[in-house]
Amino acid sequence: MSTDPARWPQQNDDAPLGRQIALIDLLDRLLNGGAVLTGDVVLSVADVDLVRINLRAVIHSVTPDQPSPW
Amino acid sequence: MDPLPYSGDGTLSYVYAVGRPGAALDSAVADLTGLYGDPVRTVVSGGLAAVVSAVPAQDFGEAGLKAQLEDLARLEVVARGHHAVVDALATRTTVLPLRLATVHLDDASTGRVLDASRTGFTELLDRLDGHVEWGVKVYADPEDAVSADPGPAVMPSGGSESPGRAYLQRRRAQRNTRQNAHRAAQEVSARVAEAAASVAADQVAHRPQQGELAAGPGENIANGAYLVHRSRTEGFRTAVEEAARGASGVRVEVTGPWAPYSFASVTGTSVEH
Numbered sequence: 322m323s324t325d326p327a328r329w330p331q332q333n334d335d336a337p338l339g340r341q342i343a344l345i346d347l348l349d350r351l352l353n354g355g356a357v358l359t360g361d362v363v364l365s366v367a368d369v370d371l372v373r374i375n376l377r378a379v380i381h382s383v384t385p386d387q388p389s390p391w
Numbered sequence: 392m393d394p395l396p397y398s399g400d401g402t403l404s405y406v407y408a409v410g411r412p413g414a415a416l417d418s419a420v421a422d423l424t425g426l427y428g429d430p431v432r433t434v435v436s437g438g439l440a441a442v443v444s445a446v447p448a449q450d451f452g453e454a455g456l457k458a459q460l461e462d463l464a465r466l467e468v469v470a471r472g473h474h475a476v477v478d479a480l481a482t483r484t485t486v487l488p489l490r491l492a493t494v495h496l497d498d499a500s501t502g503r504v505l506d507a508s509r510t511g512f513t514e515l516l517d518r519l520d521g522h523v524e525w526g527v528k529v530y531a532d533p534e535d536a537v538s539a540d541p542g543p544a545v546m547p548s549g550g551s552e553s554p555g556r557a558y559l560q561r562r563r564a565q566r567n568t569r570q571n572a573h574r575a576a577q578e579v580s581a582r583v584a585e586a587a588a589s590v591a592a593d594q595v596a597h598r599p600q601q602g603e604l605a606a607g608p609g610e611n612i613a614n615g616a617y618l619v620h621r622s623r624t625e626g627f628r629t630a631v632e633e634a635a636r637g638a639s640g641v642r643v644e645v646t647g648p649w650a651p652y653s654f655a656s657v658t659g660t661s662v663e664h
Contacts, residue, residue, distance in 0.1 A: 328644045342646070345604040346526060347470050349597045349614065350652035355490030356512065357656065358406060358441070358504045 394428030395468060401448035404501060406493045407431070407476040408486040408650075409512055412440040419483035426472040436502035437509040442480060443501060451494045460492065481650035485520045487512060488650045519651045523624075525617045526646035527587055527631060528600070531576035532609030533568045533640060572640040573612065579638040580613040586634035590627040591617035595653040609642055616653035624648070 405426060410416045412435045423431035425444025433440040449455050459465045470491060477488040495501045505512075588594055597614040605611060619627045628645075635643040 328642070330646055342471075342474070343604075343606065344467050344470065345600050345606075346646050347474055348466075348604075349526075349600070350488075350524075350616070350649065351470050351473060351491035353597060353656075354488070354595070354616075354652035355655055356409060356487040356515070357490050358409070358493050358495075358501075358508060 394424065395426055402445040403448050403451045404443045404495045404497060405446040405451060406441050406443050406489050406495060406501060407473060408442045408480055408488050410440050410442065410484055410486040411516060415484040416440055419480045423476060423479055425476060426469065431476055434498045434501045437506035439505045439509060439512055441501045441505055456492055456494065477650045485516055486650065487515055487655040488652045515655065519654060522592060522618050522620050522651055523648035524651045524653055525619055525627060525648060527583060527615045527617060528611055528644045529576060529580040529583060529613040530609030530642040531573045531612050531640065532642050533572040576612050576641040579635060579641040583631055583634040583643055584613065584615060586630040587617050587627065590623050590630050591619050593618040593654055618651055618654045
C-alpha cells in the first residue's frame with residue numbers, strides 16, 4: 322500500500338447494518354478502556370481478581386509475547 | 392446480532408454506559424435491547440444515569456462471568472453486544488462507555504455506585520461532550536517494501552537452530568528488510584502520531600496488536616487512540632492522510648468513529664503526551 326494514503330474506515334451511511342469491527346480493536350477498548358463502576362456490592366471485571374486472572378489468560382492467547390498490563 | 396438465550400433463574404443488571412439523565416438519553420435508550428433481548432433502560436441517581444439491561448444470574452454471576460470471559464467465542468458475543476448498545480447511545484448523546492462486564496446485583500446497587508462516582512463522572516462527561524474516538528494503527532509491512540519472496544515470517548530472536556549457510560543468509564536478508572521496514576515505519580508512525588495529536592484533544596497508546604486475533608499483513612508497531620471533536624473530523628482525517636502519504640512498507644489503518652472508550656477511564660490508562 323505504498324502509494325495509498327491511510328486506509329480510512331467506511332462511513333456508517335455506506336453500511337447501515339454496521340460494518341464488522343475487528344474483535345481485537347474492540348477488546349483493546351473494552352478491556353483496557355471504559356469507565357469502571359466499582360463498589361462493595363458490585364461484580365465487575367475490574368473488581369473481581371479471579372475474573373481478572375482468567376481474562377489475563379484470554380488476552381495472553383491474544384497477545385502471547387507481551388504481558389498484560391493488568 | 393441475535394440476543395443470547397436465557398438460562399436459569401434470577402437476573403442481574405448489566406451496565407453498558409453512564410450518561411446525563413434527560414430527554415436525549417431517554418430518546419437514545421428507547422427501543423434499544425440488550426445482550427439478552429431485554430429492553431435497555433436507565434437507572435438515575437446522583438445526577439447521573441446508568442444504562443442497564445437484565446442478564447441471567449447464571450451467566451453473569453461470578454462463576455458464569457468467568458466462563459463467559461474464558462471462552463473467546465462467548466467473549467466476542469458479549470463484547471459485540473456491549474458495543475452495539477454503547478455505539479447506539481454514543482451516536483445520539485454523550486456517554487461514558489463502561490468497561491466490559493460490569494454487573495450489579497440490582498438497581499439499588501447501581502444507584503449507590505452512581506452516587507459515589509458523581510464528581511469524577513460528571514467531569515468526564517463534560518470533557519467528552521461532542522468528541523469521538525479514532526483509532527490509528529501503523530504497520531511495518533516488509534512484504535510491501537520488497538516484492539521478493541519473503542519466506543516465512545521470522546523474528547530475529549529465533550536464529551540459533553538454522554541448518555545451513557544459505558538459510559542463514561536468507562534469514563539475514565529477511566531480517567535486514569524487516570529492520571529497514573521497521574525503521575521506516577517508526578518514522579512514519581512518529582509523523583502520523585504528531586499530525587493526529589495536533590488535531591486531537593487527547594490521546595492514549597494501546598499496546599501494539601499481536602497474536603492470532605491481529606489479522607492482516609505486517610507488524611503492528613503503533614496502536615493509538617485519539618479523542619477528536621466532531622467538528623474537527625475532516626481536519627483529523629486530512630492530517631493523518633497527509634502524514635501517511637507516500638510511505639513505502641508502511642500501512643496506516645484508521646478505525647472509528649468509536650464511542651470514547653479509551654478516554655472514559657477515571658483510573659487512567661497508559662496516556663502518552
